[in-house]
Amino acid sequence: MAKHPFTLPDEDRALSPHTGWTRAHWEAVADGLLHAVAPYATGGRALYHLPGGPPSGSGPRSDGLEGYARTFLLAAFRVAGAGGADPHGFLERYAAGLDAGTRTPGGAGPEDWPLITDRSQPLVEAASIALALRLTRPWLWDRLPGEVRERAVRWLSDALTAQAWECNWELFPVTVGGFLAETGEAGETRAAAEAAIARGLDRIEPWYRGAGWYSDGPARHFDYYNGWAMHLYPVLHAWQSGDPAALERYGDRLAVHLADYARLFGGDGAPLHQGRSLTYRMATTAPLWLGALTGRTPLAPGVTRRLASGALRYFLDRGAVGPEGLLSLGWHGPYRGVLQRYSGPASPYWASKAFTGLLLPAEHPVWTATEEPGPAERADAVTALPVPGWLLQSTASDGVVRLHNHGSEDARYDPHYTRSGYSTVTGPTPVDAGPAADNHFGPLLDGSWAARSAIEPLGAGDGWIASAHDAGGQRVVSVVLAHGAAEVRIHLMIDSAPGTPVRLTGWAAGEGLHSELHPVHGYTADGSLSGLSTAFTTDARVPVLTGRTGEAPGDRLFISLARLTGDNAPPPLSSLAGVRVTTPAAGTADAAAPDPEAATRITVEWTDGPRRHLRITSRAVRAD
Structure with a gap:
């Protein structure tokens, strides 16, 4: 299977039964x-x-x-x-x-x-x-x-005073300063190095959001820069400096982070x-x-x-x-x-x-x-990470990890932040994919996705996560529940006009994978797109559901089952969960002016798992 030109030692399957590598x-x-x-x-x-x-x-x-x-x-x-x-x-x-x-x-x-x-x-x-x-x-x-x-x-000294971009770049003067301070250079260089260290570490401090997670700057930018930059440079500097207080501060954050990170x-x-x-x-x-x-x-x-x-x-x-x-x-x-x-x-x-x-x-x-x-190899798991706004879902039978994104956002780098789902076996379709964008829900304007705002996290709990955003001037509340390899995707259009077309897409999967969407409530048609390019394949298939909003509050609700799996013969998706919907009573809303605070209640009962009760309004999602 190797596709590289390097000459490597023989594998050691006794020491390394999973990889053979030493x-x-x-x-x-x-x-x-x-x-x-x-x-x-x-x-x-x-x-x-x-x-x-x-x-x-x-x-x-x-x-x-x-x-x-x-x-x-x-x-x-x-x-x-x-x-x-x-x-x-x-x-x-x-x-x-x-x-x-x-x-x-x-x-x-x-x-x-x-x-x-x-x-x-x-x-x-x-x-x-x-x-x-x-x-x-x-x-x-x-x-x-x-x-x-x-x-x-x-x-190197110019790095000590150069302005950095407001992100992990603040740590580059810290790293240069750590070396220059250590070399024993006297006078202004040493003083400038120590100042650069203190300044950079002070600047990243407000970006530590807790539970081991940094944002990469002041906004909600969460990704691998947490590990290979935001944790790496401060911890290495503390370790090389022999500073026990700094190592306790930054090292303890790293330890907390790794408990989540290993699941990626x-x-x-x-x-x-x-x-x-x-x-x-x-x-x-x-x-x-x-x-x-x-x-x-x-x-x-x-x-x-x-x-x-x-x-x-x-x-x-x-x-x-x-x-x-x-x-x-x-x-x-x-x-x-x-x-x-x-x-x-x-x-x-x-x-x-x-x-x-x-x-x-x-x-x-x-x-x-x-x-x-x-x-990911030990057991099926669904883990909510409220700080970055992620729900991690892994299945041991196929080793696939899925991330349901309800909190990380950086529109400059769409599509690597702005899709609602990512995994270890699929990649997003390109930025110019238009309506073929994978793992997205929203209203369509003239056949294209309505422009959307940043994600607003609304809550997370055992087996679920929720967020909201605006798309084309319409507020969308989104909830995902996960169990095993299955998902329930819920989208509530709060203030859309009747007759607004909506579209949901699933995972962009290549050969050997099953990507499915099954309509439960609100959708009127299904289909799929094929021949799409991702980092994993040039022939990805993306399932699609479509519908239109109606007059009543329940006609602004769209629910589907979804699944991405590498298992060869998975059971029918429709058999994995039952969903019951209770929309606001007639007295709480009318067709012209629905009450955004009237709760929609949804019960999801997994066939081989727990029952979840959700209460959804325009500003909050609660689970009983």
């Missing part, structure tokens, strides 16, 4: 990735001009710096994790690049690094370089000529496909390793390695690395649907963060314990 496999992959990028370095090795994708909006010089910085981070994990052993000479080539790139930064030379300015991409790459230098300090930095160190400090990986090793920057792929494993590294994790060592090795193997077995050993811009193989405007040819190499685990010594239990199954 620490030696991680080391071999790291070496293979580093050998593969070497031919694309410039003569002085300051820039890596990688092929295989469109340039980013920052220009080729910045893209070349990105290639240097992100692969240097990989080399740092590899060498630091081996106690400084470097038989392939990786640090020698990155030391040479540091020398060449800082001779006349921003100048006209062929390898001069661009200057770090406000909200510029070099600020991001400076953080990777500083972290790599800090990890490898005894074997690289401390052996450099003084003049090279001085030039590198001058270039499917039985096949796949991380959940949601959020932006998904081309970083196995960087999703970084917080798993970080918890083990710092002793801040609720996960058994064998679970940590099973999830991390499962994710790395998942991508390598599915073509993430091409014949030349290079990571592509995409998910499995190349796929532009997961890219953002800042994505360049070297962007995928933030996957280097996955190799944080190499910092753990070979004798650590995370490497020596027998692999244990992850949460």
Whole structure:
């Protein structure tokens, strides 16, 4: 099944019964990735001009710096994790690049690094370089000529005062500051470094929303940046600084987060496909390793390695690395649907963060314990996460994890935030899919979805979650209940005019998966769309239900059963739940002016599970 060119050790199914992989496999992959990028370095090795994708909006010089910085981070994990052993000479080539790139930064030379300015991409790459230098300090930095160190400090110092975007970027000056403060530089540089650390950590503090979750900025942006940025940088800084108070503060948050985070990986090793920057792929494993590294994790060592090795193997077995050993811009193989405007040819190499685990010594239990199954493999589970507004649904029979999104929102990166469902086996249809957008409900205006507002969470509980949004000036209340692989999807149109057409779409599933919608209340027609492209397939099928609002309150309610499953012969969807509806009495509303606070009551009884009673109004959802 392997689709990569790397030579790997034999599998060890006694130690790793789920993946067969060990620490030696991680080391071999790291070496293979580093050998593969070497031919694309410039003569002085300051820039890596990688092929295989469109340039980013920052220009080729910045893209070349990105290639240097992100692969240097990989080399740092590899060498630091081996106690400084470097038989392939990786640090020698990155030391040479540091020398060449800082001779006349921003100048006209062929390898001069661009200057770090406000909200510029070099600020991001400076953080990777500083972290790599800090990890490898005894074997690289401390052996450099003084003049090279001085030039590198001058270039990095601009990161201490550069303005960051109001998101995880605030942590890049923190990371640079951590290195510069540690090097013992005296005077203004040290003071500026310490100020940058304090300022950045202060700025992210209001974004900690509790229960282990950060938003990536002031809005409701929840995705993998929680793990590979918002937790990673503060915890690593506290750990490297030997600051017990900071490690307790940030490490304890990480430990709480990992209890939820472990549920985001499917039985096949796949991380959940949601959020932006998904081309970083196995960087999703970084917080798993970080918890083990710092002793801040609720996960058994064998679970940590099973999830991390499962994710790395998942991508390598599915073509993430091409014949030349290079990571592509995409998910499995190349796929532009997961890219953002800042994505360049070297962007995928933030996957280097996955190799944080190499910092753990070979004798650590995370490497020596027998692999244990992850949460999605153990038992069916439905878990409400009120802080991000998610309902996680996993089934052990097929290992599929589904996320019902009723809280995470970032319209700039639609469709990776704005759909109501994501999973480990499906991806969203593209942003230009129009009415073919998967996992969406809303009114249609002239045959297209009405523009919608941000999500407003309305509540979550045992087996259910709810939210509201406006679409084309009409308020929509949405509720999802889940049990096993089945879902009940409820949508209440609060103030729509009679005769408004509505549309519901399901999961965009490829071969080997069943994606279904079954009408229960309000829908008048069903069908499906096929031949759609996602990160998983070029021939996805999306089920569709349609209907129209009517005069009475009950005619503004739309209910369906839904299912996404990889099981071969699932029972009929219609047999999995019974639904009973009680709409507001005639005296509480009339056709012209329905009372938005009159409650709609719905009872859902799962055939092999519990009974749920819901009370739905325009502003709240309650479960009895």
